[in-house]
Each structure stands twice: as C-alpha cells, then as structure tokens.
Amino acid sequence: MQPATGGAFDDQPSGALPSPILRPAAADATTTAATGDLRHLPGSRGLRRAQLALFGAGLATFLLLYSTQAMLPALSASLRLTPAQASLTVSAAAIGLALAVIPVSALSERFGRTAVMTASVFTAAGIALVLPFAPDLTTLTVLRALQGIALAGLPATAMAYLAEEVHPTALASAMGLYVAGNSIGGMSGRLVSGVVAGAYGWRWGLASVAVLSLLCAIAFRVLIPRARHFRPGPISPSALLRTVTSHLRNPLLGRLFALGLLFMTVFGAVYTVMGYRLVGAPFGLSQSLASSIFAVYVVGTFASAASARVTGRFGRRGTLYLAIGTTSAGLLLTLPDSLPLALVGLVLITAGFFTGHCVASASVGRTATHGRAQASALYLAAYYLGNSLGGTLGADAYHSAGWNGTVLVALTAMALAVAITLYGTVHARATAGSRIVAAAR
Incomplete structure (x- = not known):
C-alpha cells in the first residue's frame, strides 16, 4: 500500500484549519472498556446491533435512491415520456442528496447522529409511500428531489456514528457491512421495482420499494444502540464555509472529487439507459427480464x-488506470447487438466503476488533513452529481443517437479521468524529483 501522502495525486494539502463540526479524535485504539473506552468491541451484542441497524439503513437508502431506475421503460410507456424525461426521476433524487449532504450531515453535530439518521430514513420512507400516487412527471420529480434531500442525512452521519461508537478493532468489519447494505440495497431496489413494475405497473413497483424501505427504517430504529460518545456542539456556518472552501482549493482533493464524478457519470449513464436498450430492438426483452440485469450490481460488492x-x-x-481500462473495455464490448457481450460488458463496467x-473515496480520507x-x-456531493449528470446526458444521447451515443458520453468521461490521472502522475514525479534535488543540496 502506498503511503497516504504519495501516489498519483501527491500535492501539498491546503493549510490546516480547525474543523467547525468535528471534535478531537476518539480515544486511542489500545484503550478498552476496562480503561473507560465504552465503544462496541468485536463480538459484542452492541456491535451486532449497530451493524444490523446500519445495514438496514444502508439498504433503505439505496432501495429508495435508485427505485425508479429499473422501471424507466415502464414509466416512459405509461406517462408517454422520452428516456431523458423519465431519467429525471433518478437525477432529481441524486441532485437533492448531493446538494443537501453537507448541511444536513452537519446538523448531526447539533442534534445527534441517531436523531438525524432516524429522521432521515423515516422521512424518505414516508415520501416513498406517497410516490405511487403521483399524477404526473412534475409531481413525481419534485417528490424524488425531496426524497434525495431527506436521504442526505444518512451517508456521512452513519460513518461518523460508526467511527465514534465502534472500537477501532471492529470498525473495518462494521463499515464493510454498512457498505454491503448500500450495495445490496442498490441491487435489490432496482430488481424489486423493475420486476414488480413489469408485472403490475410502475406504481406498484414504487409501492413495493416503499414498504421494504419502511420495514428497514423500523428495524434500524429498533436495533440502533444509544450513542454513548456523542457530545452536541455548535454549528458555525462561517467556519464550515472556510473548511469547505479550503478543500475546494486543494488541487489534489479537487482531482479526487472530479474522478468520483466522472466514474459515476459512466455508471449513471449505463444503468439508466441499459433497460431501454434491452426492451427495445433487437433484444426485445420484457420489463421484468430486462430488470434482472441489475443483479450484475453484486459484482460491485466483490x-x-x-x-x-x-x-x-x-x-x-x-489501480486507477486499471479501473479506467476495465470500464472502457466493458463499454466497447456493449456496442455490438449481442446480449452475451452486453452482459459481459456490464460486468466489466461495474467492476471498473x-x-x-x-x-478515489479512500484517497480523500487520507488526503484531508482537517x-x-x-x-x-x-466527495459524495460530486459523486451523486455525477450520477445525475450521467443519467441525463446518457438518456439524451440515447434518444438522439441510440446506444452508441450513450457509450460515447461514457467514454468521454473515462478519457477525462485518464487525463486527470496522467496529470497527477506527472505532477507526483516532478514533485518527487524536486525533493530529491533539494535534499542533495
């Protein structure tokens, strides 16, 4: 493993500023319950409950966030929408989450991690129960944007809760189970909604996801252990703005944010449009069968x-070059009108993404000094903006130029990712050379 300060993006970080909403680091990993550290230890009942609770929260988050993606062809047929219009139901939720993730997650410093996560998951599930009754695209899109804003309280807050309440020796496994919930939720949300929509229509597809997400929300609230290490603190908007601005001025972080956006642009474009391609000529699959391709999403877990x-x-x-190459190869494999090649291509795209x-996301944590x-x-904001951008551009390209147009959008994003990575590589080598010369003097 390369050191945290080296690698493809080795820039000097921006000057350290005190975090406006973070307290000092928790106790050292060597402390135990006997010395006053009451964080959940490996094998403890509290840890199991926290893991299961946040698995349910992650499951609910991604059940809801991508609930309309697999049923877009059914939505288009029912409401007489173009692919670009229908894709707004996916983009709106992603934009809502991207814009709200910083301010909403900051609220957890004042009102508590558990309170914000509970309000977030139940509000999002409540909106989900209303979605099946939306009379038109405008209403559906507005509700999806509000749902994305509600979901913004979960991702960053869940990670903060785990870091505070789980002992460092158990943190990796706890975080892994939370991420697994995200992955399984993303897959199952698409599968369930798509299959049910194919059999009974898109309204029933959304209703099925709403019920599942509500059950996950209830399980989260019942299981989540009481926070024992959280201490409320004031929220300083000016200090928060200074911290955010300093991150945006950091060239290294900026490149990492851009990479997250570009990879998600590809993912959003492909998964938004693939359903349309499979139900259309020459494949002609049913809505339910086309939705089953989202099972490929499990590749992401591995x-x-x-x-x-x-x-x-x-x-x-x-690894970044490998990811870009794998994703690009997968995109090229999907170009022929061959179902086996399309599925293999989708596997490569998913693995590369x-x-x-x-x-990129791990490098953000290593790079930020405050x-x-x-x-x-x-990073999450850029990531979800990429999802919205990819879904919209990919659907527009498909509407005007077919699948080849969508692939062109995705390959353009990967070309930009190569350029960013190459720049980082050259800059890192130049910086290393300058340090060697300076040391020799």
Whole structure:
C-alpha cells in the first residue's frame, strides 16, 4: 500500500484549519472498556446491533435512491415520456442528496447522529409511500428531489456514528457491512421495482420499494444502540464555509472529487439507459427480464472488497488506470447487438466503476488533513452529481443517437479521468524529483 501522502495525486494539502463540526479524535485504539473506552468491541451484542441497524439503513437508502431506475421503460410507456424525461426521476433524487449532504450531515453535530439518521430514513420512507400516487412527471420529480434531500442525512452521519461508537478493532468489519447494505440495497431496489413494475405497473413497483424501505427504517430504529460518545456542539456556518472552501482549493482533493464524478457519470449513464436498450430492438426483452440485469450490481460488492488488495499490489495510480481500462473495455464490448457481450460488458463496467470509486473515496480520507467529514461530504456531493449528470446526458444521447451515443458520453468521461490521472502522475514525479534535488543540496 502506498503511503497516504504519495501516489498519483501527491500535492501539498491546503493549510490546516480547525474543523467547525468535528471534535478531537476518539480515544486511542489500545484503550478498552476496562480503561473507560465504552465503544462496541468485536463480538459484542452492541456491535451486532449497530451493524444490523446500519445495514438496514444502508439498504433503505439505496432501495429508495435508485427505485425508479429499473422501471424507466415502464414509466416512459405509461406517462408517454422520452428516456431523458423519465431519467429525471433518478437525477432529481441524486441532485437533492448531493446538494443537501453537507448541511444536513452537519446538523448531526447539533442534534445527534441517531436523531438525524432516524429522521432521515423515516422521512424518505414516508415520501416513498406517497410516490405511487403521483399524477404526473412534475409531481413525481419534485417528490424524488425531496426524497434525495431527506436521504442526505444518512451517508456521512452513519460513518461518523460508526467511527465514534465502534472500537477501532471492529470498525473495518462494521463499515464493510454498512457498505454491503448500500450495495445490496442498490441491487435489490432496482430488481424489486423493475420486476414488480413489469408485472403490475410502475406504481406498484414504487409501492413495493416503499414498504421494504419502511420495514428497514423500523428495524434500524429498533436495533440502533444509544450513542454513548456523542457530545452536541455548535454549528458555525462561517467556519464550515472556510473548511469547505479550503478543500475546494486543494488541487489534489479537487482531482479526487472530479474522478468520483466522472466514474459515476459512466455508471449513471449505463444503468439508466441499459433497460431501454434491452426492451427495445433487437433484444426485445420484457420489463421484468430486462430488470434482472441489475443483479450484475453484486459484482460491485466483490470489486469493492478486492480493491484494497489490488491497490496494495499496483498502487493507487496503477489501480486507477486499471479501473479506467476495465470500464472502457466493458463499454466497447456493449456496442455490438449481442446480449452475451452486453452482459459481459456490464460486468466489466461495474467492476471498473466500483474499483475506481473505492480508490478515489479512500484517497480523500487520507488526503484531508482537517475537516475529513466535510471532505467526504464534498466527495459524495460530486459523486451523486455525477450520477445525475450521467443519467441525463446518457438518456439524451440515447434518444438522439441510440446506444452508441450513450457509450460515447461514457467514454468521454473515462478519457477525462485518464487525463486527470496522467496529470497527477506527472505532477507526483516532478514533485518527487524536486525533493530529491533539494535534499542533495
């Protein structure tokens, strides 16, 4: 594994500023319950409850966030929408989450992690219960945007809760189960809504997701242990703005945010449009059968788990190039009108996306010298804006130029990712050379 300050994006971080909403780091990992550290230890009942609760929260988040993506063809047929119009129901939720993730997650510093997560998941599930009754696209899109804003209280807050309440020796496994909930939720939300929509219509598809997400919300509230290490503190908007601004001025973080956006642009474009391609000529699959391709999403779980080992072998730069190459190869494989090739291509795209996302997101945490919660929130904002951008541009391109147009949008995003990574590589080597010369003097 490369050191935290080296690699493809080795810039000097921006000057350290005190975080406006983060307290000092928790007790050292060597402390135990006997010495006053009451965080949940491996194998403890509290840890199991926290893991299951946040697994349910992650499941609910991604059940809801992508609930309309698999049923877009059914939505288009029912409401007489173009692919670009229907894709707004996906983009609106992603934009809402992206814009709200920083301010909403900051509220947890004042009102508590558990309170914000509970309000977030139940509000989002409540909106989900109303979605099936939306009379038109405008109403549906507005409700989806509000749902995205509600969901913004979960991602960053859940990670902060785990960091505070779980002992460092158990943190990796707890975080892994939370991420697994995200992955499974993303897959099952698309599968359930798509299959039910194919059999009974899009309104019933949304209703099925609403019921599942409400059950997950209830399970979260019942299981989540009381926070024992949280201490409320004031929220300073001016200090928060200074921290966010300093991150945005950091060239290294800026490149990492851009990479997250670009990888998600590809993912959003492909998964938004693939359903339309499979139900249309020459494939002609049913809505339910076309939705089953989202089972490929499970590849992301394995790719995420393997990314650390790959990075340890090839370094962050090598792993990013590998992720970009894998994603691009998958895009090219989907071009022929061949269902087997399309499925293999989708597997490669998914594996490449998750690998690139894992490297970029992990590098943000290593790079930020202050305000790590805000740095992570900015990455998430760029990530979900990329999802919205990819869905919209990919659907527009498909409407005007077919699947080849969507692939062109995605390959353009990967070309930009290559340019950013190459720049980081050249800059890192130039910086290393300057340090060697300076040391020799």
